Amino acid sequence: MGAVSTKQKTMQWLAGMVLTFGGFLMVLPFLWMILSAFKPEPEFARIPPTLWPETFTLKHYAELFERMNFGIYLRNTLIIVFFSFIGMLLNAMAGYGFAKYKFKAREPLFYLVLATLMIPGQVTMIPVYLILNKMGLTNTMAGIVLPSLVGAFAIFLFRQFMSTIPDELLEATRLDGAGEFRIFLQIVLPISVSVLAVQGILTFIAGWNSFLWPLIIANDEKYYTLSVGLQLLKGQYSSNYGLQMAGSAFMVVPIILVFLLFQRYIMDNYTISGIK
Amino acid sequence: MKIFTPRSAPYFFIAPALILLFLFSLLPILIALVISFTNMDLAGLANYSSIRFVGLDNYAAILRDASFLKAIGNTIFYVVFGVPFVILFSLSIALLINFGKSRVFEIFRAMFYMPSVTNVVAVAVVWSYLYNPSLGLFNTILNFFGLPDVRWLQDPVTAKISLILLALWRAIGLNMLIFLAAIKGIPKSYYEAAQLDGAGSWQQIRHITVPLLRFAIFFVSVTTLIGWLQFFEEPFVMTDGGPLEGTMSVALFVYKNGFQFSEFGYAAAGSFILFFAIITLTLLQFRLQRKED
Numbered sequence: 010m011g012a013v014s015t016k017q018k019t020m021q022w023l024a025g026m027v028l029t030f031g032g033f034l035m036v037l038p039f040l041w042m043i044l045s046a047f048k049p050e051p052e053f054a055r056i057p058p059t060l061w062p063e064t065f066t067l068k069h070y071a072e073l074f075e076r077m078n079f080g081i082y083l084r085n086t087l088i089i090v091f092f093s094f095i096g097m098l099l100n101a102m103a104g105y106g107f108a109k110y111k112f113k114a115r116e117p118l119f120y121l122v123l124a125t126l127m128i129p130g131q132v133t134m135i136p137v138y139l140i141l142n143k144m145g146l147t148n149t150m151a152g153i154v155l156p157s158l159v160g161a162f163a164i165f166l167f168r169q170f171m172s173t174i175p176d177e178l179l180e181a182t183r184l185d186g187a188g189e190f191r192i193f194l195q196i197v198l199p200i201s202v203s204v205l206a207v208q209g210i211l212t213f214i215a216g217w218n219s220f221l222w223p224l225i226i227a228n229d230e231k232y233y234t235l236s237v238g239l240q241l242l243k244g245q246y247s248s249n250y251g252l253q254m255a256g257s258a259f260m261v262v263p264i265i266l267v268f269l270l271f272q273r274y275i276m277d278n279y280t281i282s283g284i285k
Numbered sequence: 286m287k288i289f290t291p292r293s294a295p296y297f298f299i300a301p302a303l304i305l306l307f308l309f310s311l312l313p314i315l316i317a318l319v320i321s322f323t324n325m326d327l328a329g330l331a332n333y334s335s336i337r338f339v340g341l342d343n344y345a346a347i348l349r350d351a352s353f354l355k356a357i358g359n360t361i362f363y364v365v366f367g368v369p370f371v372i373l374f375s376l377s378i379a380l381l382i383n384f385g386k387s388r389v390f391e392i393f394r395a396m397f398y399m400p401s402v403t404n405v406v407a408v409a410v411v412w413s414y415l416y417n418p419s420l421g422l423f424n425t426i427l428n429f430f431g432l433p434d435v436r437w438l439q440d441p442v443t444a445k446i447s448l449i450l451l452a453l454w455r456a457i458g459l460n461m462l463i464f465l466a467a468i469k470g471i472p473k474s475y476y477e478a479a480q481l482d483g484a485g486s487w488q489q490i491r492h493i494t495v496p497l498l499r500f501a502i503f504f505v506s507v508t509t510l511i512g513w514l515q516f517f518e519e520p521f522v523m524t525d526g527g528p529l530e531g532t533m534s535v536a537l538f539v540y541k542n543g544f545q546f547s548e549f550g551y552a553a554a555g556s557f558i559l560f561f562a563i564i565t566l567t568l569l570q571f572r573l574q575r576k577e578d
Contacts (some may be wrong), residue, residue, distance in 0.1 A: 011502065017486070019374075020384070020486060021385060021387075023387060024296065024381045024384045024385055025385060025389065025390075027379070027381060028381055028382065028385070028390070028393045029393075031378065031397070032392075032393050032396035032397060035396050035397055035399065035400060035454065036396055036399065036458075037422075038408065038411050038412060038415060038454075039399070039411075040401075041411065041414075041415060041422055042411045045414070045428070053420065054420070056420065057421060057425045057428065057429075058421075058422065058425055060422075099301045099302045100302060101303070102298045102299070102301065102302065103298060103299045103301070103302035103303065105298055106294075106295040106296075106297075107295075107299060108296030110291075110294065110295035110298070111293075111294065112295045115295075118299065118303065121303075121306075121311070122302075122306060124311075125306050125311065127564075128310055128313075128314060128560075129511075129514075129515050129556075129559065129560055129563055130515065130517075131515060131517070131535075131536045131539045131540070131556045131559055131560075132311060132313070132314060132317050132553075132556040132557065132559070132560050133313035133314065133317065134385040134539070134540065134543065134556070135313075135317060135320070135539075135543045135544075135549050135552055135553055136312070136313035136314075136316035136317045136320070137309050137313050138317070138543075138544070139316060139320075139330070139549065140308065140309070140312070140313065155305065155309065157309075158305055158311045159301070159302040159305045159306060160311075160321075161306065164302060168530040183291070188289055189289045189290070189291060189294035189297075190289055190294075190297075193298070200473070211335070214402050217404070218403075218404040218405070220404070220405060220406055221518075225544060235404075236404050236405075236406040236407070237406075237570075239404075239406045239407060239410060240406050240522060242410075243406075243409075243410050243413070246531040248469065250414050250417075250420070250534055253410050253414065254410075254411065254414065256407075256410070257407040257408070257410045257411050258407075260403075260404050260406070261403045261404060261407045261408070264402055264403055264404070265399060265402070265403070268395075268398075268399065268402045269395065272395050272398070275398075275402075282540070
């Protein structure tokens with residue numbers, strides 16, 4: 010095709026400039042949050058506001074743990090993240106069951122799983138609360154974790170991926186005398202490491218961000234997660250923007266770091282799922 | 286381990302996930318339907334025998350409830366403006382990023398995706414500050430260019446637009462990725478043929494890329510429509526439905542009636558009307574798509 014024409018080059022630069030401007034607008038709220046979290050209290054009353062803090066302080070971050078119980082919220086959030094990973098394992102098991110075994114009612118059961126994707130959260134919200142209430146699980150960690158432990162979309166992705174594992178491999182291991190569960194742990198999971206990585210990152214993000222069930226189920230502050238605690242902070246310290254920005258940054262920055270570290274895997278997920 | 290035979294194994298593998306899905310997705314649908322015909326409330330929660338069957342009373346009452354009608358109006362507003370903007374922006378950005386040849390464009394991809402992974406409460410807290418009438422960044426920027434202040438969250442109509450802006454900012458990333466994946470799936474030979482015929486970049490986008498993205502655009506419009514119909518978190522965290530119920534969505538109405546006023550039967554009726562609207566509109570989209578093919 011020869012050298013890239015000047016016109017092509019100009020167009021590339023133009024696209025780059027539009028994206029730079031748009032990208033700046035996308036990250037602006039994050040910059041504002043991170044910089045504001047370091048401003049001392051008097052600087053917030055300044056009109057017009059300063060973008061770059063004149064003096065840096067870590068006071069707001071310390072206050073998160075002194076005036077609010079961010080230590081407890083962080084612990085609860087990490088517990089939820091831990092259970093989300095167990096949920097991911099259950100999804101992988103179900104995906105494997107649907108992918109590699111022939112059994113009665115396999116098709117109808119799988120369609121039933123997919124059908125749950127269409128049910129809106131608002132419809133199930135109240136009955137799930139009533140069910141958990143009946144089971145005596147309101148205001149417990151189990152009640153917070155259970156409703157969102159497994160998900161149809163993840164089961165679907167695991168099934169898609171695990172269908173490509175050759176039957177001969179599993180059969181050979183079976184002839185060597187390995188039990189069914191050992192085949193899953195020692196053969197299937199190691200082969201599926203790429204899809205596990207993607208799901209693992211998404212599971213971490215979803216667990217860390219979980220908001221609705223902790224909000225509905227936890228009446229007691231000792232079960233609050235970071236997002237529920239932040240919601241509480243917004244109400245209690247509505248004019249203390251330093252504390253609010255520090256709380257937000259405390260939630261958002263770890264996720265951004267995880268995202269930047271693993272972004273290639275997350276982005277590839279959508280190529281794997283094969284939407285064309 | 287003997288019970289884990291090749292014959293029984295699949296049931297053990299799928300059982301935990303299926304039991305949980307049954308308990309927290311399928312069974313709740315039935316329960317929601319049943320309680321939507323009852324007067325279930327806080328008293329009913331404590332003592333099941335006080336629950337009475339009220340037929341269609343909840344549905345009749347909710348369709349005359351001014352707050353609910355207002356929530357429907359607001360939700361239509363969100364859908365009418367939200368869906369086209371999400372598609373337009375995410376598609377344009379995907380095309381621009383795909384157009385770029387250098388590695389820099391991968392950084393752009395990450396920048397536009399970043400808001401999608403962040404927590405809704407945290408970003409709502411940050412945006413509330415950005416929207417602050419006197420101390421916020423947005424009005425400062427407007428004033429800098431000699432423009433007057435905007436009452437971002439204080440006026441019922443402006444507040445809806447402000448929430449759409451925030452939701453748009455969060456929604457672009459994921460849909461952009463779906464479009465990028467679809468663009469990557471278009472065979473290179475199509476473009477090479479077009480280049481031989483002397484087609485420029487713009488013509489290639491118009492006559493090859495966009496028509497071949499028909500399915501991706503359809504997919505994004507269906508999921509985005511469903512998302513806006515269920516619009517909940519942004520108004521819940523930022524405005525709590527105010528000012529003057531100006532940002533109240535149907536989903537938020539259901540939540541408030543269920544968990545703040547404990548009118549479980551009434552809220553369940555509202556949620557079923559929402560469910561019905563979602564199914565109807567989704568089927569309508571599929572019908573339209575089929576007609577086009």
